[in-house]
Amino acid sequence: MKVLLAEDDVYLGELIVHLLKKKGVEHVDWVQEGEDAYDYALASFYDVIILDWMLPNGDGVSVCQRLRKHGYHGAILMLTAKDAVQDRVEGLEAGADDYLVKPFEIDELMARLKALSRRTFAPIQEEIVRWGAFEVNRTTHTLTKNGEQMILTPREFQLLDLLLQNKGRVLTRDIILDRIWGYDADVSMKTIDATVKLLRKKIGDERQQLIKTVRGVGYTIEK
Amino acid sequence: MKVLLAEDDVYLGELIVHLLKKKGVEHVDWVQEGEDAYDYALASFYDVIILDWMLPNGDGVSVCQRLRKHGYHGAILMLTAKDAVQDRVEGLEAGADDYLVKPFEIDELMARLKALSRRTFAPIQEEIVRWGAFEVNRTTHTLTKNGEQMILTPREFQLLDLLLQNKGRVLTRDIILDRIWGYDADVSMKTIDATVKLLRKKIGDERQQLIKTVRGVGYTIEK
DNA sequence: TAACAATATGACGAATTTGTGAAAAAAGTT
DNA sequence: AACTTTTTTCACAAATTCGTCATATTGTTA
Known part of the structure; x- marks a missing residue:
């Protein structure tokens, strides 16, 4: 499984990368800015993109919207500290497939990643x-x-x-x-x-x- | 959109059916037992199945597991009163695509239904x-x-x-x-x-x- | 052009991959 | 619980691919 993580908090970013690798995710790319997330997502194939809600230089919601507008079909999981229904709805409306409210446990993140990648119908990548x-x-x-x-x-x-x-x-x-x-x-x-x-x-x-x-x-x- | 609702609580079931229809869901089937949910799901096509965690005659988790084992590829949303991480993980592991913790707001349910149906319907799949x-x-x-x-x-x-x-x-x-x-x-x-x-x-x-x-x-x- | 060295070719057994059938294990039914 | 069906494993058979070798051909240089 190949995952792109967009998270500006260095501590949390490092932790997630570490835990994902430990859980057997083969490839994890980690970016800290919204623009980078957008570029990376379009540049290569990921099973799932984990997008933090708040990001410097392009927030998660708008990155998500732009990706969908651009025709991106891969799975997107939004991370948010907010638990308000309205925010969650906004994220899903923007085109996210799922969200997770911080703080969360790594097991739940893994379960969601699995569920998402399982449901991804992305065509088999051919070079x-x-x-x-x-x-x-x-x-x-x-x-x-x-x-x-x-x-x-x-x-x-x-x-x-x-x-x-x-x-x-x-x-x-x-x-x-x-x-x-x-x-x-x-x-x-x-x-x-x-x-x-x-x-x-x-x-x-x-x-x-x-x-x-x-x-x-x-x-x-x-x- | 066509939805199957498996919920044993009559009051909640009627409410959800009513609200979904009001929100523009064309077709809602409602069953109250696990076995019925299983049979209905295999008998016709639904964009999303909403499965209550606790059901008489076959609980939600096992119905979900059996459906996946049977090759069912439609979206499944689990409803649960529990908010424990372990339970949520269990639901996802059983093959659910998503879950919602009761009580929830109808707007959030709708947003999730849309996200789910968009994902499974995105690629054109001939029947x-x-x-x-x-x-x-x-x-x-x-x-x-x-x-x-x-x-x-x-x-x-x-x-x-x-x-x-x-x-x-x-x-x-x-x-x-x-x-x-x-x-x-x-x-x-x-x-x-x-x-x-x-x-x-x-x-x-x-x-x-x-x-x-x-x-x-x-x-x-x-x- | 003769002599030499490097490369091409084809054949054969060894090693690897895939096919097959039976039987054990697991799941589903009655 | 007994029975049926489906899934998985296993051991062996069949097919294909790989690596080596003996020999032929080609290219280079004196």
């Missing part, structure tokens, strides 16, 4: 990289050419991905071995050549136009 | 999905082929539904586990394979033409 006539899907390990999907084996995919991420640079065998098999791997250099061959065959790269060999150095995909 | 020779009814959890109805178990249905909602993409085992069993579920990955097998058998997918395996990644239903 797609274009490469000439190909479309590379980094989450599903698939490669599409002219609408036709081909399936790369794990090794083939890792290699292609590595080469694409370093497009224009020549990767030495040492580096490839390190990045794909790990520095302590127990495989011979020849394995790399073999994998390159399998990948070339699968993508139809007969004349080695797509993945080029740099003799004496390694392999590369040109820019 | 009946066509899939080749099949017709999938997401409300009644049934699958029809050539007019012949087959019965899927909850798990089988959830899996099929998940795959169909993501037609054309490959779902990794991690994501499947997350979406069907929950990210903190305590089942082995093999359970997924087993469920896939049961589903394939039931829909007559001997050659794995309908549900395809993507080795090293997961499963998919192609577009």
